[in-house]
Amino acid sequence: MGALKYFSLFIVVAFASLSATISASVHRRYHSPEMQSVTNAIHTMYNKGYIAMSAFTVGMQDHLSEWSERYDVTGFTIFAPINSAFISDISGNVVIPSDEKLYLHCSPVRYNSLFALRFKTEIPTVSHKYNLIVTSGLLDYDISICNVKISSPPIYDDGYVIVYSIGQLFSFSSAKDIVAAYRNSSSYRVIHAEL
Numbered sequence: 001m002g003a004l005k006y007f008s009l010f011i012v013v014a015f016a017s018l019s020a021t022i023s024a025s026v027h028r029r030y031h032s033p034e035m036q037s038v039t040n041a042i043h044t045m046y047n048k049g050y051i052a053m054s055a056f057t058v059g060m061q062d063h064l065s066e067w068s069e070r071y072d073v074t075g076f077t078i079f080a081p082i083n084s085a086f087i088s089d090i091s092g093n094v095v096i097p098s099d100e101k102l103y104l105h106c107s108p109v110r111y112n113s114l115f116a117l118r119f120k121t122e123i124p125t126v127s128h129k130y131n132l133i134v135t136s137g138l139l140d141y142d143i144s145i146c147n148v149k150i151s152s153p154p155i156y157d158d159g160y161v162i163v164y165s166i167g168q169l170f171s172f173s174s175a176k177d178i179v180a181a182y183r184n185s186s187s188y189r190v191i192h193a194e195l
Contacts, residue, residue, distance in 0.1 A: 034068050035061070037160040038076065044156040045080050045163060053080040056102050060126075063099070067108050067126050075110025077123075078163045079145070080155065085168045097169060103127035104170040110162055114143045114150055132170060146170050 038061060045054035057078065067073055086095050103126045111117070114134075123132040123145065136144040143150045148166050156163040 032068075034073075034160055035065055037158050038064055040158060041078060041156050041161040041163050045078075048155050049083065050080045050155070050163075050165070052083050052086045053078075053105070056097070057106075060099070060102060060106065063103065063126060064106065071108060073108045075160045075162070077107040077109060077111045078161065079105045079107075079148075079150065079166045079170065080163050081105070081166050081169050085166075095169070100127055100129065101169065101171070104130055104132065105166075107132070110160065112157065112162060114145075114152070114164070117143075 038057070042054045042057050045051075045057065064076065086097075087093070106126045107123050108126055109124060111123070117123070117134045119134055119137040121134040123134065125131055132145045134143070134145055135147050136142060143152065145166075148168055148170060151165040151167075154162050154164050
């Protein structure tokens, strides 16, 4: 209970300090329609209770803007962990993921139907080091990526940015190990953005 109290306080303070950034600097730096979509997704995540991920996505905007310009990205998919995913199971402390770990939660490809992706399909991320992989099969009712269940329908979709809810953070080890294992198996398939 105490950890949740401190986590809530952390989120409120973090988001309050970032609110000024959203209203002033975001408008100046990200006035393109594409980056306005990212800003709208941030506001929607916040309003729907994904406060931690909305705050962290504000911090990722520079990186997303660079990706959008450098690689001519046609959309993003964001996987938004629920707030409790940012609390350590062992200690009850708030987990503040590294930028690289947060980049696992954003793909430079807009996936409007994750159910169309086959088992073992690799999903690129804005991390230059790691990708994700579909770990659910065609007969599974739920879609999972790196063994993390993806909630459907999306919590936000404006045609450029689509946001799906997930119950926990993706981890480097699961992403790296699962992709390596599936790359060495038969019927492996990669879907890349044209980067």
